[in-house]
Amino acid sequence: MKKIIFGLAFIIFFSFLIVSAINMRTFGEPTISEMDDYFIENAQNETGANNVVTSIVFDYRGFDTLGEATVLFTAVVGVVALFRGVKK
Amino acid sequence: MKEMSRIIKTVTNFVYGFIIIFGFYIIVHGHLTPGGGFQGGAVVGSAFALLLISYGSMNSNKFLKEDIFSLFEGFGLILFIVLGFSGLGITFFYNFLANSGGWFGDTAVIGVNPGDMNTAGVIPLMNIAVGLEVLSAFGVIVLTMARGAEFTKKKENS
Amino acid sequence: MIGNLPYVVVVISIGLGIYTLMFKRNLIKIAIGICLIENGVNLFLITLGYRKGAVAPIYTYAPSGQAMVLPTPQALTLTSIVIGIATTALILSIAMMIYKHYGTLDTDQVRRLKG
Numbered sequence: 022m023k024k025i026i027f028g029l030a031f032i033i034f035f036s037f038l039i040v041s042a043i044n045m046r047t048f049g050e051p052t053i054s055e056m057d058d059y060f061i062e063n064a065q066n067e068t069g070a071n072n073v074v075t076s077i078v079f080d081y082r083g084f085d086t087l088g089e090a091t092v093l094f095t096a097v098v099g100v101v102a103l104f105r106g107v108k109k
Numbered sequence: 110m111k112e113m114s115r116i117i118k119t120v121t122n123f124v125y126g127f128i129i130i131f132g133f134y135i136i137v138h139g140h141l142t143p144g145g146g147f148q149g150g151a152v153v154g155s156a157f158a159l160l161l162i163s164y165g166s167m168n169s170n171k172f173l174k175e176d177i178f179s180l181f182e183g184f185g186l187i188l189f190i191v192l193g194f195s196g197l198g199i200t201f202f203y204n205f206l207a208n209s210g211g212w213f214g215d216t217a218v219i220g221v222n223p224g225d226m227n228t229a230g231v232i233p234l235m236n237i238a239v240g241l242e243v244l245s246a247f248g249v250i251v252l253t254m255a256r257g258a259e260f261t262k263k264k265e266n267s
Numbered sequence: 268m269i270g271n272l273p274y275v276v277v278v279i280s281i282g283l284g285i286y287t288l289m290f291k292r293n294l295i296k297i298a299i300g301i302c303l304i305e306n307g308v309n310l311f312l313i314t315l316g317y318r319k320g321a322v323a324p325i326y327t328y329a330p331s332g333q334a335m336v337l338p339t340p341q342a343l344t345l346t347s348i349v350i351g352i353a354t355t356a357l358i359l360s361i362a363m364m365i366y367k368h369y370g371t372l373d374t375d376q377v378r379r380l381k382g
Contacts (some may be wrong), residue, residue: 027289035282040275049270049319056212057316057337061324064338067310069217070229071208073335077342078145079235080161082204087193089346090242094186096353097246101179104257105331147349183364223316224327242348250356257360 110255112165121163128156136240140232141224146239153240154247166255178248185242192235206230273314280307294362294372298355305351309344316340 046052060073060081068076078086114238117234135142136149161169194202207230217228280303287300316337322329324338362372369377 038278040280046333071326
């Protein structure tokens with residue numbers, strides 16, 4: 022009984038996802054792109070890097086990268102603390 | 110984890126140096142070609158995982174030290190934070206070395222160019238810091254989980 | 268409709284992940300489902316930033332005179348991938364500790380109290 026209800030809910034949810042994916046905007050034509058055009062135009066002038074993605078990751082949005090490095094460090098600390106009773 | 114057969118160990122001896130050098134190439138050239146600190150660190154970490162799997166977790170304790178990895182990880186994160194704070198005269202994470210003429214300070218040619226290693230200011234240094242952090246994080250995770258797998262298997266048998 | 272095929276691929280990947288989370292009881296399979304959902308979301312972000320006939324946003328030896336795809340979704344997807352790796356490592360470690368304590372990976376049998 023529980024499985025039938027779960028299956029019905031899953032089928033309804035999945036069909037909604039499929040319908041909304043078909044009705045989205047056309048693939049390959051982004052509508053709003055002012056910020057990215059600014060980055061493509063000015064990233065080489067302002068940061069001097071050829072790779073626009075790297076200049077966004079480390080310069081324009083460096084604070085994001087700091088939080089992300091902290092998340093990775095916290096995950097490593099969690100794994101080490103989980104196995105701390107295991108001797109070598 | 111037991112060590113694998115002689116064929117796999119021989120191929121590993123040939124290959125792992127090239128994988129590590131390729132990973133450091135990706136890290137250092139992160140501001141010119143596709144790549145960067147995260148991707149290159151992941152490549153070097155995969156070389157460590159290859160060594161660990163082919164030699165077994167007992168034998169690989171001789172050349173993969175967990176303490177050195179955790180030391181490098183803290184060093185990389187601290188270097189990244191210091192580089193972020195050192196632009197604080199203007200804003201946080203300001204690129205104070207770009208177009209200044211000093212270290213990594215050449216002005217880039219606007220438009221399509223072959224690429225100059227000595228550009229992009231603080232970005233290559235941040236790439237190296239993050240690459241160091243990511244590769245040692247992968248090493249610590251892989252080594253610790255291999256040790257824990259040994260531990261859980263022993264507990265199951267007893 | 269065939270032009271929107273990448274969105275359909277994203278939806279199928281996320282749907283398979285949600286199916287795994289709803290109907291499977293093994294902890295390793297639940298971790299695989301979470302990885303599927305993560306990959307679907309990353310693919311969706313990349314798909315939103317694609318521009319037809321454009322090249323990657325890197326100026327080293329780029330073909331001149333062509334448009335470039337949007338760089339911001341790619342940068343944020345890079346962040347998301349590393350966070351996904353960190354969460355996956357933590358999930359698998361916790362699953363290993365659960366297996367050590369309870370002797371099973373089934374979520375129904377983990378539920379009982381045991382010293």
